[in-house]
Amino acid sequence: xxxxxxxxxxxxLTSDEHQALRSMSRACQIADGERQAAYATxxxxxxxxxxxxxxxxxxxxxxxxxxxxxxELAGQAWDWDTAVEQITCWYVTAYTVLGITVLDRIVHGxxxxxxxxxxxxxxxxSLGELRAALLIPxxxxxVRRSEVEITRQEHRRAELVDRLGxxxxxxxxxxxxxxxxxxxxxxxxxxxxxxxDEVWTGLLDPLIAVAEQTPYEISNHLRG
Amino acid sequence: xxxxxxxxxxxxxxxAERQALRSTTRACRxxxxxxxxxxxxxxxxxxxxxxxxxxxxxxxxxxxxxxAAMDDLTAVARAWHENARRLAVQHAAxxxxxxxxxxxxxxxxxxPSDVDRLSALQEEPxxxxxxxxxxxxxxDLLPGDAxxxxxxx
Numbered sequence: 001x002x003x004x005x006x007x008x009x010x011x012x013l014t015s016d017e018h019q020a021l022r023s024m025s026r027a028c029q030i031a032d033g034e035r036q037a038a039y040a041t042x043x044x045x046x047x048x049x050x051x052x053x054x055x056x057x058x059x060x061x062x063x064x065x066x067x068x069x070x071x072e073l074a075g076q077a078w079d080w081d082t083a084v085e086q087i088t089c090w091y092v093t094a095y096t097v098l099g100i101t102v103l104d105r106i107v108h109g110x111x112x113x114x115x116x117x118x119x120x121x122x123x124x125x126s127l128g129e130l131r132a133a134l135l136i137p138x139x140x141x142x143v144r145r146s147e148v149e150i151t152r153q154e155h156r157r158a159e160l161v162d163r164l165g166x167x168x169x170x171x172x173x174x175x176x177x178x179x180x181x182x183x184x185x186x187x188x189x190x191x192x193x194x195x196x197d198e199v200w201t202g203l204l205d206p207l208i209a210v211a212e213q214t215p216y217e218i219s220n221h222l223r224g
Numbered sequence: 225x226x227x228x229x230x231x232x233x234x235x236x237x238x239x240a241e242r243q244a245l246r247s248t249t250r251a252c253r254x255x256x257x258x259x260x261x262x263x264x265x266x267x268x269x270x271x272x273x274x275x276x277x278x279x280x281x282x283x284x285x286x287x288x289x290x291x292a293a294m295d296d297l298t299a300v301a302r303a304w305h306e307n308a309r310r311l312a313v314q315h316a317a318x319x320x321x322x323x324x325x326x327x328x329x330x331x332x333x334x335x336p337s338d339v340d341r342l343s344a345l346q347e348e349p350x351x352x353x354x355x356x357x358x359x360x361x362x363x364d365l366l367p368g369d370a371x372x373x374x375x376x377x
Contacts, residue, residue: 020287
């Protein structure tokens with residue numbers, strides 16, 4: 001992991017813009033690290049739980065069998081893992097939209113973002129806002145990148161937009177007869193609420209890849 | 225942690241007693257490390273959080289995303305730790321009462337507990353039961369070389 005570009009390396013940004021990007025970058029890295037720790041613990045306990053599945057009934061004795069106990073503990077670890085994923089989801093989706101918005105405003109010579117806009121951009125975006133940011137043509141946002149790199153980034157975004165389409169379909173299935181524009185206002189992390197399957201599965205890693213790339217594209221542009 | 229004693233080393237116990245001890249010990253060996261591990265996780269988050277908070281102290285509240293993320297992550301890690309600790313406490317308390325009961329009956333040369341009683345002893349004890357067990361004079365239970373003699377009977 002390279003250091004986040006310093007304020008000096010991002011000379012066209014306001015101090016607030018730089019700080020917003022930097023603290024969101026850090027929040028994402030921390031959440032992602034904890035996500036890996038939680039996953040490691042929960043999957044280790046699940047492996048143990050699977051391994052003792054074959055214990056002969058009766059060798060175990062006692063009111064609570066070891067099998068049930070490993071299962072219960074693994075379940076609690078998975079609850080923790082889901083909660084960490086949900087937190088990661090808040091920060092990563094916000095950072096993705098924030099980064100692309102700042103890059104877009106630099107590239108297109110728009111005025112700096114106000115403190116209020118930045119504040120809003122550090123909150124989890126709606127499904128529609130996330131998709132809109134990913135649909136900004138990346139070709140227009142990149143400078144001094146090879147055709148191969150541009151194509152790679154286009155594919156990455158197209159794949160994410162495609163996955164967001166599946167997320168939208170899943171949300172539409174829960175909320176029958178909900179108009180399209182209302183579903184677009186949903187937040188992906190809400191799917192982590194009890195008794196629903198998480199729709200963010202498979203989205204977090206590619207989003208992190210897009211989000212973490214953005215500051216370097218901003219830096220590349222500003223030094224261009 | 226030493227291995228659980230081999231059956232020969234516990235020859236004075238009934239099979240049911242040995243299995244009850246073994247089963248509760250195994251539960252504790254799963255749960256106590258999980259409780260410690262999640263405790264260490266919380267300590268790491270606390271120390272990391274202090275550094276980040278210090279670093280972001282100058283920023284407007286709305287831009288302190290690192291600090292906010294640490295608070296969010298700490299809350300869910302704490303819930304995990306409390307679950308693991310609760311299970312660990314239940315089983316560690318049960319092992320204390322069960323183990324002492326067996327030691328006590330050996331020390332006082334009483335008849336072995338039956339299966340139902342052993343099963344009850346593996347449940348989380350009340351505070352009163354735990355308290356009572358901890359008040360049994362340790363000198364009675366740890367008669368030096370004599371306990372080897374008991375085990376050999």
